[in-house]
Amino acid sequence: MADKNIEEQQQELLEKYDSESRFRVFKNKNTALFIKVFAILIGFYHLYVSYFGTLVTLKHRSLHVAGILALTYFLYPAHKNADRKKMPMYDWFLGLLSISTTVYIFMDYLGIVHRAGLPNNLDLFFGVVLIVLVLEAARRVTGFALPLLGVLFIAYALFGRQMPGFFGHRGYGWTEIVNHLFVSTDGIYGTAVGVASTYIFLFILFGAFMGKSGMGQFFNDISLALAGHTKGGPAKVAVIASGFLGSINGAAVANVVTTGAFTIPLMKRTGYDAEFAGAVEASASVGGQLLPPIMGAAAFIMAEVLGIQYKVIVMAAILPALLYYLGIMTQVQMRASKKGLEGLPKSQLPKVRDVMKERGHLLLPLLFLMYMLFFTGKTIIYSAFWTIIVTIGTSMLRPTTRMSLKDIIDAVYEGTRSVVPVAIACAAVGPIVGVTSITGFGLNMAHAIVSLGGTSLLFTLMFTMVTCIILGMGLPSIPAYLITATIAAPALVRLGIEPIVAHLFVFYFAMFANITPPVALASFAAAGISGGNPMKTGFESMKLSIAGFIVPYMFVYNSALLLRDTTFIQGTLVTLTSIIGVIMLGSAAEGYFFTSMKRAHQLVLFAGAMMLISANLLQDVVGLVIIVVILVLQWSRAKKQNIIEAI
Known part of the structure; x- marks a missing residue:
């Protein structure tokens, strides 16, 4: 009951x-x-x-x-x-x-x-x-x-002659517009629908089969076994479980509600307040769409749009995604240390060995998928088909995960039903993309963004970020990316930024529309479970995701962060400085390292962490010096407090 x-x-x-x-x-x-x-x-x-x-x-x-x-x-x-x-x-x-x-x-x-x-x-x-x-x-x-x-884009195509300035165009008749949207592959039956009818459909089906086999339970159990007993353990469990599930299903709000029903009460029971507990779940669920290998199917769409191999997208996306989760984990750890929150008793938690013995075989389909995509040269569609077959076969290895014929039929039905919102959204993107292609709106928008930014790359990036968050409000992740890729990404490409870098930048901020007030659906859903204030939960989610708001700027200024065209030594250095920078960003945001920070120390530490953003060696050195100074001061302050408490 x-x-x-x-x-x-x-x-x-x-x-x-x-x-x-x-x-x-x-x-x-x-x-x-x-x-x-x-x-x-x-x-x-x-x-x-x-x-x-x-x-x-x-x-x-x-x-x-x-x-x-x-x-x-x-x-x-x-x-x-x-x-x-x-x-x-x-x-x-x-x-x-x-x-x-x-x-x-x-x-x-x-x-x-x-x-x-x-x-x-x-x-x-x-x-x-x-x-x-x-x-x-x-x-x-x-x-x-x-x-x-x-509707607005269709009206724009019809009345282009009346549009002011560089947004004006020659205008198109109703016959031309309908023909373009109906029978061409640049309209409703365009790239978005092409991807939805192949990659997206199959990977959502794959997610449904994984769900039927008990993968969700496995992620929850293994997360509890690995992190449940640590300081602030339930919050770490939420981050790990939601990240894994979010990568597969790509549905931030659904992920919040299903995983959050289990993790949010645990976090509150441990001592986290309602807003923070909801924010952890929301930010972790949204981040799943940034996390390879599947990225909620976005990796496959990006590969199709850019005309590059899937594995190139995955390799570029993996370090920024891990940095995003490192930022959340840092704040979770610092909040637990600041409030003296402990983990769950080990006696109440499953053991890693038992979890792996009971459900560990469910990882085999994911490993098989990686093998097919990276080492066989087979198409993504063919690989997805056989991964589904392997999922069914693998589930038969244990009675607790075994799928009956009814389960298989139900997985096809539930998977198809889950495809509907994404596929419809991809079709509805057709008029937007179609009108953009015939009117040149994308180039005009790029010109407007670049004009607003002037000669400053930073200002252009900021205007693009705001544009992406606004365009992504209330939309599923896939159409949010497709719209921002069509309208906002060309602005960055015009400035000489590599297309893959530009597309990852706009994708990040299109996703963050789900946790950015005033329309932060993932945060609001989490607040519905935690009982916290929805707007406060939204702002708390933004704070927890601060690394995600900074990392895209990092890889624009330093594309080595995407592990592209870089030597092993350069890649290692940029990875180390990025890890340090993200940990310090999280510490500054939470106001804790060794002990609580003074506001002035928070601001200085934040500035030091930000110095590590660019590829400039001098700035890196200055940033590291600032960080070391603050940490020494914090360590000294914590030592004095311990001596006083001992007395």
Whole structure:
């Protein structure tokens, strides 16, 4: 009964802060069965093409979008207060209308190809239908922000002649816009949908199979076994478990609610206050999307957008992500030391040996995935397919993780259902990316950002950061990255920054929109569990994530941090100075090292840590000297306090 209450509370929180979780639960068994079978067929289609190869691009992407659109109208009601136990006739109609868009493309594919750029009336009709259906589906699933952006960009394409200054363009007619968004691979059926219909779909399915095999429980148990007994242990458990899970599922709010239901009460019981406990969970969950190898599927999208190998993205992202988590861990440790918080008794914790014996084999699919991606030369899609098969086989090794046929079918259904919000968001990004490509808006925006920044790289980076956080508010991680990559990243590339560096920079800050007030959904969800103040939890999350706000600037000024084009000695030096800088940043933010710091010492230590950002050797030396001086003063002060207490 208690478990049921916890599940109900989790679902309520998810529905409150995550519109993606407000799907229907049908009262009519026949309707529920039909929807489930429909979703399972979509899932098996994607598994089939991942092994045997996809149809031609336009057919495959249109079939993917049509299936996901129909599933959206079947699963998601038109508004919050709608009855979620039955489906109105208009949603049946909208679902069938969604299917008609791909039926039309299959029936007249050669005609559409031959007419390229000269659409007939039926092309325009189905084009308008598709655009409206995608925007409405995005409203139901993600809220108003994304479809509103889509509408604004379409209006921008229509009325470009009336736009002032360098944002003006020649303007496009409705026929041109609809044709571009409907039948080209630069519109709704563009790169975002291409990635959603392959990489994202398969890796979300992989996450669903891992969940069914008990991977979530394994991460919780191994985190408890490794860190639960240490100073402030439950907070470290939250950081480790949420980081691992976040990398696989890429859903910050869902990760907060599922993992946080276990970790946040533990943190509060140990002595952390409600806001800090919620902030630890929120910042760790968001950071999972920055953590290789999967990065919530962002690594695969970035590789596709940039046209580079997946493993290049992973190698570039790994050190900054570890520095981000080091920053959180430092503050957790310092807060525990400052407040005298202890860990959990070892007698109450699982043993590493027992956890590994019972569920350690669940790591094999992840190791297999790494092998396939890094050493075999196989495609990402092919590797993902076989990783899912290996996951099923591996689960059979122990009775506690064994998946039945029902579990496998349910994993396909739940995975497909989980794909819907991301896939719809990727389709809804189509009008934004499509309009940007034909109007040159990205270049104009880049010009505006560079103009605001003037000749200062720092100011340009700051304006880009703010732009990314604003654009990422309330959006799932994948569309948030795609939009910022389209609009904000070109500004940095224009300044001579490498594309991979620019894209990682905007990706970081698009993710941080989830913990940055006033719209900090991950922080607000964590506050719902901890009982803390939502806005205070948001600001506490920002403080805990301070390394994440600084690290992107570090790798822009010093790309050696991404371990690219650098010697072993250079890489080692930049890693060491970065580790020192991040630890000192965390200590300065928390105001503790050996003992509590004076405010002046905090500020000086922060300045010393910031000196380690650039690749300038003189600044590094000055920064290190400042840090050593502050630490000596802190050590001396702590020693005096100990002597006084002893007396």
